[in-house]
Amino acid sequence: MSNTGSDTSIRPFSVEIPQADIDELRRRVQATRWPERETVSDQSQGVPLATMQELARYWASDYDLRRFETRLNAVPQFMTGIDGLDIHFIHVRSPHPNALPLIITHGWPGSIIEMLNVIGPLTDPPAHGGDAADAFDVVVPSIPGYAFSEKPAATGWDPIHIADAWIALMSRLGYTRYVAQGGDWGAQVTDVMGAKAPAELLGIHSNMPGTLPPELSKALATNVLGAGDPPTGLTGDEKRAFDQLNSLFTKGFGYALEMSNRPQTLYGLADSPVALAAWMLDHDARSLADIVRAFDGSPVDGLTRDEVLDNITMTWLTNTGMSSGRLYWENTLGFFDIKGVTVPAAVSVFPNELYQAPRSWTEKAYPNLIYFNELDRGNHFAAWQEPDLYTSELRAAFRSLR
Known part of the structure; x- marks a missing residue:
C-alpha cells in the first residue's frame, strides 16, 4: 500500500489481491513442515496437530482463497488519512430514516471480518425480522496495523490514540450524534471513547467490559504465577470473576505476554x-x-471453517500478523480495568466470555449504566459467532438513546 496517510479525503476502496499472492499462499501451505503430534489427548498443549492438518488441507484445496475479498467488496469500503496514517473502514448507511450512527471496533485475532454478518441486520432490521426503528448507520474501521489500515512506522498507536482517531473519523463522516461498541481490543477503545466523552457520543456498549476494581487488578497483575486465594468479602459472582481472571492471567494469556513484550x-x-x-x-x-x-x-453456531479462514487469509495476504500484535506492546491499560467511562453505558455478559463481569463491579465501573444483561449463551467473538444474538443486544442496549 502506498503511504498516503496525509490525504484526509474520504476515498472509496476495494480489495484487489494479485493472483501471484494467492498462488504463493497455496504453495506455502502445501509445503508446511509438520512437527510430531502433541503428547496429550486434549488441547492443553495448544492447537492439535490433527486440526492444523485438516485446516491446511482445506485451505489449500477446497477453500475459496478470494472469499474474503468478495465479501469485503460487497460492502462500501473507504480510506482516509488520520494523524498521518491511512485508515481503512466499512461504512454502510441505513435505508431507514433516523438511523442511529454506530462505530464498531474489532479485536485480536479478529478483524472487520468479525462484523460482516451483523452489518445487514443492524442497518436494515426489517429485512432480517426486526423493526426499522432500531436501524443503525454502521462504521467498522480496521485498527492500524490490521487488514488494510496502514501499519504504523513509529510508536504511539495505542488504544487511547485509536479512540481519538475514531472520534475524528465520526466527525469527518459528518455525524453529530453516535454510539460506539466493542469487544476484545474494541472494548478498550470503546471504553476510552466513553471516558473522553466527546459531546457527540451518546453512549457505548461493551461485550467485554472493564470492571475490575483497582485493588484486585493489582493482586492479579503482580503475581504471574497466580494471585493465590481470592480476597475475602467477595460475593459469589465476584469470586467467580476473580477466579476466571486469575486462571486467564496465569494459564491463558501467554500469547498476549509474548506480543506485549x-x-x-x-x-x-x-x-x-x-x-x-x-x-x-x-x-x-x-x-x-x-x-x-x-x-x-x-x-x-456461525464460526465455520470458512469464517475462520476468511480472517486468517486476509491477515496473511496483508502481512499483518506482526503489525497487529504490536498493539499489545503499545498498550498501557489493564485489559479488564476500569477506564473512567462517564457516558451512558450498556453491557452484555456472555457466558463464554473470558470472564463474566458481575453486576456489582459493572455498576461501579459505569456509573451511568443504562443496560445490563447476563445471557445464557454467547461467546468472546460475539458478533462473529452469534450475529443474531449480538444484533439483538445492540438494539436493546441503545434503544433508550435514540
Missing part, C-alpha cells in the same frame, strides 16, 4: 501461513474448542 520476535507469523493460523486460533480455550469443532465438521 517481544512482538518483533514472531517472524514465523510473516513467513509461514500455518504458523500464523495456529497463533491466531489459540486465543482462548473456549474459542479454540469451538474452532476445533469447525474443522472436525461440526461448527458451533
Whole structure:
C-alpha cells in the first residue's frame, strides 16, 4: 500500500489481491513442515496437530482463497488519512430514516471480518425480522496495523490514540450524534471513547467490559504465577470473576505476554501461513474448542471453517500478523480495568466470555449504566459467532438513546 496517510479525503476502496499472492499462499501451505503430534489427548498443549492438518488441507484445496475479498467488496469500503496514517473502514448507511450512527471496533485475532454478518441486520432490521426503528448507520474501521489500515512506522498507536482517531473519523463522516461498541481490543477503545466523552457520543456498549476494581487488578497483575486465594468479602459472582481472571492471567494469556513484550520476535507469523493460523486460533480455550469443532465438521453456531479462514487469509495476504500484535506492546491499560467511562453505558455478559463481569463491579465501573444483561449463551467473538444474538443486544442496549 502506498503511504498516503496525509490525504484526509474520504476515498472509496476495494480489495484487489494479485493472483501471484494467492498462488504463493497455496504453495506455502502445501509445503508446511509438520512437527510430531502433541503428547496429550486434549488441547492443553495448544492447537492439535490433527486440526492444523485438516485446516491446511482445506485451505489449500477446497477453500475459496478470494472469499474474503468478495465479501469485503460487497460492502462500501473507504480510506482516509488520520494523524498521518491511512485508515481503512466499512461504512454502510441505513435505508431507514433516523438511523442511529454506530462505530464498531474489532479485536485480536479478529478483524472487520468479525462484523460482516451483523452489518445487514443492524442497518436494515426489517429485512432480517426486526423493526426499522432500531436501524443503525454502521462504521467498522480496521485498527492500524490490521487488514488494510496502514501499519504504523513509529510508536504511539495505542488504544487511547485509536479512540481519538475514531472520534475524528465520526466527525469527518459528518455525524453529530453516535454510539460506539466493542469487544476484545474494541472494548478498550470503546471504553476510552466513553471516558473522553466527546459531546457527540451518546453512549457505548461493551461485550467485554472493564470492571475490575483497582485493588484486585493489582493482586492479579503482580503475581504471574497466580494471585493465590481470592480476597475475602467477595460475593459469589465476584469470586467467580476473580477466579476466571486469575486462571486467564496465569494459564491463558501467554500469547498476549509474548506480543506485549517481544512482538518483533514472531517472524514465523510473516513467513509461514500455518504458523500464523495456529497463533491466531489459540486465543482462548473456549474459542479454540469451538474452532476445533469447525474443522472436525461440526461448527458451533456461525464460526465455520470458512469464517475462520476468511480472517486468517486476509491477515496473511496483508502481512499483518506482526503489525497487529504490536498493539499489545503499545498498550498501557489493564485489559479488564476500569477506564473512567462517564457516558451512558450498556453491557452484555456472555457466558463464554473470558470472564463474566458481575453486576456489582459493572455498576461501579459505569456509573451511568443504562443496560445490563447476563445471557445464557454467547461467546468472546460475539458478533462473529452469534450475529443474531449480538444484533439483538445492540438494539436493546441503545434503544433508550435514540
